[in-house]
Amino acid sequence: MENTEFITKxxxxxxxxxxRTLPWRGTNNPYKIWISEIILQQTRVVQGLEYYIRFIERFPDVKTLADAEEQEVLKYWQGLGYYSRARNLHAAARTVRDQYAGKFPEDYESVLNLKGIGEYTAAxxxxxxxxxxxPVVDGNVFRFLSRLFLIDEPIDTQKGKKYFTALAGQIMGNVSPGLFNQAIMEFGALQCIPSSPDCMNCPFCDNCPAYGKRVVSDYPVKKNKTKTKDLYLYYFHIRRNGFTYLYIRKDKGIWQNLFEFPLIESEKAIEPEVLIxxxxFPEFISAENIDSLRFVVQNRKHVLSHRILYATFIEVSLNEEPEIPxxxxxxxxxxxxxxxxxxLMEYYMKTQL
Ligand code: SF4
Known part of the structure; x- marks a missing residue:
């Protein structure tokens, strides 16, 4: 492979x-780095910043996080999505508290063994x-390297990941790994951005084949394009005498242990007239129990990695107390x-309650 020192420099x-000046930069506190990395895996920096500050204020160290109840941790995570990550953070904090006397382990393998920490976060x-x-190889790094070296190896295969990690390691050379990793990630995040990067003002514009051949938007290459499926959710905001009803998700899905109104799920849209x-309705309410029914929000769209959700909220008043499961x-x-x-629940509560 060609000499890569000029790239590093x-x-x-x-x-x-x-x-950018960010609160988790310039710290070598592994707990704070960990929290920021997990938050940033699922949100843009601007939004992640607010969550990070609130989270660290409430859970300033690994022991405080480990001692908290899972539901409180989920409450602080609310709105970020990917709730399994919050549950894993909590479980891993308990491992650090119980197996490492509250001190973060300092070797790669032990960090990698903590729940919810993969190769990227451990690095x-x-x-x-x-x-x-x-070397840390995130989406920003894949994008930049694939364009700079015109790499046709798909980034979503084990082989591709290995290839890019080895390349990043080679470019890292002998400079400080922490500094190098932050630099290459930041470069992908700010300069070599997904669409329409400012190549004319890029320090690599004279050496970048993707720019030279006008194929920037073709990189990085992916093998499996994600297929998305639609799912229609019909939420029932049931009211009676100042009370309402919440269902708690117990399945192993992304919303495990979160609360929501009782609902009906369907892979096809159900017209309001057909529904009525x-x-x-949810099994514990019958048509005779219903005093009034109103469609409040219809088909609010929410995009997840494999699903597009359309949520409809229906406000229902009951004429007698139902028997609930x-x-x-x-x-x-x-x-x-x-x-x-x-x-979706948060949206409804903010706009309708
Ligand atoms: S020239 Fe464009 S595509 Fe190439 S590294 Fe710079 S920003 Fe990325």
Whole structure:
């Protein structure tokens, strides 16, 4: 492979004058690095920043996080999505508390063994905190390297990941791993962005074949394009005498242990008239129980990695107390804010309650 020293130097020079000031930069506290990396895996920096600050204020160290109840952790995560990551953070914090006496392990393998930490996060923590020589290869790094070296190897295969990791390691050379990793990630995040990067003002414009051949938008290459499926959710905001009802998700899906209104799920849209005519309601309410029914929000779209959700919220008043199954709880409506909920519920609560 060609000499890569000039790439390393240009990246570090660029980083020194272009890096953003962020609260998790300039720290070598592995706990804070870990929290920031997990939050940033699922959100843009601007939004992630607010969550990070709130999270660290409430859970300033690994022990505080480990000692908290899972539901409180989920409440602080509310709105970020990918709730399994919050559950894994909590479980891993308990492992650090119980198996490592509350002190973050300092070697790559032990960090990698913590729940919810993959190769990417383990490399980020160990290189930023202790300057261990593990290249961090995130979406930003894949994009930049694939364009700069015109790499046709798909990034979503084991072979591709290995290839890119080895290449990043070679470019890292002998410079500080923490500094190098931050520089290459920041370069992909700010300069070599997914669409229409400013190639004319890029320090690599004279050496970048993707730019030279006008094929920037063809890179990186992916093998499996994600197929998405539609799912229609019909939420019933059931009201009676100042009380409402919440269902708690117990399945192993992304919304496990979050609360939501009782619902009906369908892979096809159900027209309002059809829903009413056929009494397609949660099993514990019947048509005779219903005093009034109103469609409040219709087909609110929410995009997940493999699903596109369309949520409809239906407000229902009951004329008598229903008998509820043990998956549903009855709460005072004014207390609803205390429960961890997902984005769609949050949207409804903010706009309608
Ligand atoms: S020239 Fe364009 S495509 Fe190439 S590295 Fe720079 S920003 Fe990325």
């Amino acid at each position: 240009k990246l570090i020079d660029w980083y020194k004058s272009n890096q 980020a923590i160990t290189s930023f905190a202790w300057d261990l020589p593990y 005519k056929n009494a397609i 043990n998956t549903v709880i009855r709460i005072k409506e004014k207390d609803i804010e205390q429960y961890p909920v997902h984005r």
